Amino acid sequence: MTDKTILIAGTYDTKDDELLYLADVIRGQGGGVLTMDVSVLGDPSRPTDISKHAVAEAGGSSIQAAIDSGDENVAMQIMARGAAAKALELYRAGRIDGVIVLGGTMGTDLALDLCAALPLGVPKYVVSTVSFSPLLPPERIPADVQMILWAGGLYGLNSICKASLSQAAGAVLGAARSVEPPKRDRPLIGMTSFGKTVLRYMVALKPALEARGFEVAVFHATGMGGRAFESLAAEGAFAAVMDFAPQEVANHLFGGLSAGEDRMTAAGRAGIPQLVAPGCYDLVDFVGWQPAPAPLAGRPTHAHNRLLTSAVLELEERRQVARAICGKLAGATAPVALMLPRGGCNEWDRPGADLHDAEGLAAFCDEITAQVPEAVELHALDAHINDAEFCAAVLAVFDRWVAEGIVRA
Structure with a gap:
């Protein structure tokens, strides 16, 4: 049995190895995992718990519409809306206790929307090639999000990027285990x-x-x-x-x-x-x-x-x-x-x-x-x-x- 379940989101068509590595680290520490694919063009090596089609539908659209737009920015915004909606749905249903999102600039853009959809106190971790960058406007950064630079990991696994990925996996699971959510027992x-x-x-x-x-x-x-x-x-x-x-x-x-x-x-x-x-x-x-x-x-x-x-x-x-x-x-x-x-x-x-x-x-x-x-x-x-x-x-x-x-x- 597992004590806490972490949602892992990313483009499984291009970052399959890295995302699967995150899942292995979390499971190796006794945590549970739900996977969400936010890619558009390709497919993961194995099915995810929440498919890219389900994500696009949650965003009020479809994968085909994202492809037909011919614009990667438009397509990713469709997936960002859907990912945010699905993450909140999963949290409200009690199926996840935290979230980790992996990405470059495209994935980070989506990650900010996904994390912003979840209430304060839900552990949120973003592994990004642009962590702490001036590309990220303050008004889009959720209040309690945690970020770590995805150093040396733009394409494929190596010992450098594993250091960041394993820290992030341990951090989000540890946060989910130790967080004391707001009690709301007093106004x-x-x-x-x-x-x-x-x-x-x-x-x-x-x-x-x-x-x-x-x-x-x-x-x-x-x-x-x-x-x-x-x-x-x-x-x-x-x-x-x-x-x-x-x-x-x-x-x-x-x-x-x-x-x-x-x-x-x-x-x-x-x-x-x-x-x-x-x-x-x-x-x-x-x-x-x-x-x-x-x-x-x-x-x-x-x-x-x-x-x-x-x-x-x-x-x-x-x-x-x-x-x-x-x-x-x-x-x-x-x-x-x-x-x-x-x-x-x-x-x-x-x-x-x-x-x-x-x-x-x-x-x-x-x-x-x-x-x-x-x-x-x-x-x-x-x-x-x-x-x-x-x-x-x-x-x-x-x-x-x-x-x-x-x-x-």
């Missing part, structure tokens, strides 16, 4: 923030919310954290969100570390109550070891470390961010409270601090006030976002929403 609050040097509200809010019977997950809003936050919001995982660090909106507008165009929209679409504040609205994060993006050249900056640097937005750009935030909140289908701390929105913009800009802050606050959607509660606070008064105001709104049944306790 969950999703919160965005940064480290305590710049935003500190989570230090007070997390224990206060936990004392009220809620679980709190704080997401580091530097691109991938925002993606994870949006993904869980889209699933309806949160009882409420406290999106107090929407800096990724500005990042997307001005070429920084984007979490995607849909940042700050999933909770609203899913009908999740939102408390929102503009923490670090005035900063755009970029890769610290690269030159600043062209639109940000010549700005004052703050270097967090050798990886991450933030540039300061100018006055009109701050107004643009205010309009973008208000535009995203306009689509919400559940109550929204916008907390506006007029005393400042990050530790570095306090009076006397390096990035203080009273005129820019006033312009942003005025634009928010002018553009805020009618259905959004606006709470203008004579406080800084890191002051105790901010947390008190947040908890006052939250407690009222719990009492009114807006947030389910």
